[in-house]
Amino acid sequence: MEIPGVVIARLPLYAQALEALAQKGEEVVSSQRLGEALGITPAQIRKDLSYFGRFGKQGRGYNVAGLLGSIRQILGLDRQWRMALVGVGRLGRAILSYEGFAPQGFHIVHAFDVDPEVVGRKFESLVVRHVRELEETLAQEPVDIGVVAVPPEAAQEVIDRLVRAGVRAILNYAPMTPRVPPGVQVRRIDPVVLLETMTYYLKGQEGVRFLQGRDPLFLR
């Protein structure tokens, strides 16, 4: 059975909420309560989970730790993931020093740049290599995911090279839309694009405009 992409996109939110519940010591949660925490209908949550199996107990709800474990396994978070960063400017350094990746099993194991000021320097115990060594490095020590933090003009070429080097997932911080072959995953991190989707609703001066229709998945 083929699972809607939008369902996969919600699973990490479920996992995040379940982690918070687990940390509070909650052992059981109903689709009702989980839905309230996430602004998602209980029916949606039950339907989503039903794509993957039966995780709940009727009359009781879901075991928090158990469901969290199941979702993590579904998402492939029961292993470590290796990433290569390209672009070690201000943004790239912020990404390198972000402590949120490792606890979820994501590790930046290579960093590349073209700037002679940066190549050879060490950040967070990683020596920056020149981008020209990208293919060679990834051939010897492959990664699962490429993280792109270069200027938008350079991003397409970097992504092409990552893909040719076998990378099948790209986390793209550059403000542009890359072209990639089918089967290569791309996700965009672009705060300005998100801001621009909010100003539309703000501009109605104190107007009472709401988000219409289905919540388009930058859910909250």
Added chain:
Amino acid sequence: MEIPGVVIARLPLYAQALEALAQKGEEVVSSQRLGEALGITPAQIRKDLSYFGRFGKQGRGYNVAGLLGSIRQILGLDRQWRMALVGVGRLGRAILSYEGFAPQGFHIVHAFDVDPEVVGRKFESLVVRHVRELEETLAQEPVDIGVVAVPPEAAQEVIDRLVRAGVRAILNYAPMTPRVPPGVQVRRIDPVVLLETMTYYLKGQEGVRFLQGRDPLFLR
């Protein structure tokens, strides 16, 4: 007429692509070509634009500069937007030094934190105030958008205070889902959540799994 949220979410992508075309000196673009640049069908683009008016010339296409201007106006980007940052740790400082906001009309005009090490210090010519001064500061110099870069445990309270202070849009960098009253816009920036939506497709070991169904809007 009420416009689907998903349509609003695509407009910034159209604007971004049009800016790139304008910079290349292109004067006219068809829905076909624009769609190819964005991985969106031409019909989708024409339908989206038709919600707001008739911007094209039959037989020719769209004037790049003209359409860009129209979209910017629709999104409310024909003015400046004031933002307040809460949380001036590593992430907050990276946000403060990000040069991508100003060119699109977004300006951080206040920065708040609770850490005595940080309060009173100056970053990018902004003096960090204590969060206890948030309400007073925003009463005197209001902002349109709140940017939240505090630890997840603190985020809900910060967002509550921003909303009570009149902020109706939140850009949330904290890895949690806040509850906000209806009419308040929230957008999430969470690289880990996006990574986790990719690992699902990666884990099928060289498997040929593709994203199914409608592209869930973290489009590329």
Added chain:
DNA sequence: ATCTGTGAAGCACTTCACAGCG
């Protein structure tokens, strides 16, 4: 001849509503 704008059809996701189980 080309490309837009759009009603209508198609399709995918969401919500309903209830059987069934603890």
Added chain:
DNA sequence: CGCTGTGAAGTGCTTCACAGAT
């Protein structure tokens, strides 16, 4: 008796296909 799991119904977005403009 509460809550899950799930077919069926409902809804809204996407794509089609073509009239119409240049």
